[in-house]
Amino acid sequence: MSKSHALLDKTVLVPRGKNQAKSFSQLVERYGGIPIEIPLLAFxxxxxxxxxxxxxxxxxxxxxxxxxxxxxxxxxxxxxxxxxxxxxxxxxxxxxxxxxxxxxxxxxxxxxxxxxxxxxxxxxxxxxxxxxxxxxxxxxxxxxxxxxxxxxxxxxxxxxxxxxxYLPEESRLKLARMLAKNELNILLFTSPSTVDHLMEVVKEYGLEEQLKKCIIGCIGPVSEKKLLEYGLTVHVAPDQYTVKDMIESTIAYLEGKG
The missing domain is CATH 3.40.50.10090 (Rossmann fold)
Structure with a gap:
């Protein structure tokens, strides 16, 4: 499989707000993935x-x-x-x-x-x-x-x-619905606050088992530490703290797994 199709048909959580999500989503699409924009942070x-x-x-x-x-x-x-x-x-x-x-x-x-x-x-x-x-x-x-x-x-x-x-209410409901139906394949986190807000929803709706089916990646050691504190497996944590490196590391993980 070519790198441009490395995320083919995989749904990828984009946890950023509308004004910040565009470049993130475009990178996901470039590699054949389906970006799912659910802002886990609003300001x-x-x-x-x-x-x-x-x-x-x-x-x-x-x-x-x-x-x-x-x-x-x-x-x-x-x-x-x-x-x-x-x-x-x-x-x-x-x-x-x-x-x-x-x-x-x-x-x-x-x-x-x-x-x-x-x-x-x-x-x-x-x-x-x-x-x-x-x-x-x-x-x-x-x-x-x-x-x-x-x-x-x-x-x-x-x-x-x-x-x-804060976590927008519409994001809470959309996230709960998609996790419950196993409609999110890859979860990528950009800050410890995005992790906290996702886990708030997971615990509220009892979605721990669904979460185990997802590939999880993050940017930075603080976000990684937060994920580990919740007992989650971190599959992807690049040395360079950018969205591009996180996505490329996710691709490398998938290729290695494949």
Whole structure:
């Protein structure tokens, strides 16, 4: 079988929202698969509060602002209408996040070599000392690792929640229905939150046995750890943390199995 048909007729869960799913789905289709878009994460900005207003008012006092995702970038700038030259230096996790910033005319001063928090911290620490002041906008389910690590190195880090993450009700129902009918062959996860939300549905509807029939893959060690905590077998976990590498690793797994 040619590589272009490696996923032939296999249904692949695409857990991203409409605005983010397109490139993921196109890759699945390129290899002959059938993308099933079920957003396991949706995002909504918080109500503006005093904490956020204080951070925005003091924006000029920060040395760095760290953006961990394109959702963080888009949400932050829905609250902040400052000129780009008034912003502190920016650091990002992820190529896509950097691209979104550049579209806004902002060139990140720091991008890590790998797009996970642990590598970010290791490579960013040389830029931090006891006088460094950092703003870290984030979602309500974000990890504490970056802030804790930078504060341990002496930096002052102000975390501010700017959006909430939730599982859309229509996704819950569609996911339960398709798993119950064994209509999903491959489940690919892009974050630990997508794993949590899927397992929430699995447990609610008693779909553990159906889950065992699926091939499971993920991006990044944190997502892999989350899957293992639920007792699931992780068939695919590429060394490079991109959707493309995850899909190609899935193909390699299928070819090896075949």
């Amino acid at each position: 909504r900005p918080i109500e503006k509060n005093h904490r956020l207003e204080d951070c925005l008012e003091a924006l000029h006092t920060y040395d760095w602002i760290i953006f961990t995702s394109n959702v963080t970038v888009d949400t932050f700038f829905s609250f902040c209408d400052r000129d780009t030259d008034e912003l502190p230096k920016t650091a990002v996790i992820g190529k896509k996040t950097a691209e979104i910033l550049q579209e806004k005319g902002i060139h990140p001063a720091f991008v890590p070599s790998a797009y996970v928090a642990e590598v970010f911290v290791e490579e960013f620490l040389p830029f931090v000392d006891a006088h460094t002041k950092v703003l870290l906008p984030k979602g309500n389910l974000a990890r504490e690792y970056i802030a804790a690590s930078l504060m341990e190195a002496g930096a002052q880090v102000d975390e501010v929640v700017i959006y909430e993450t």
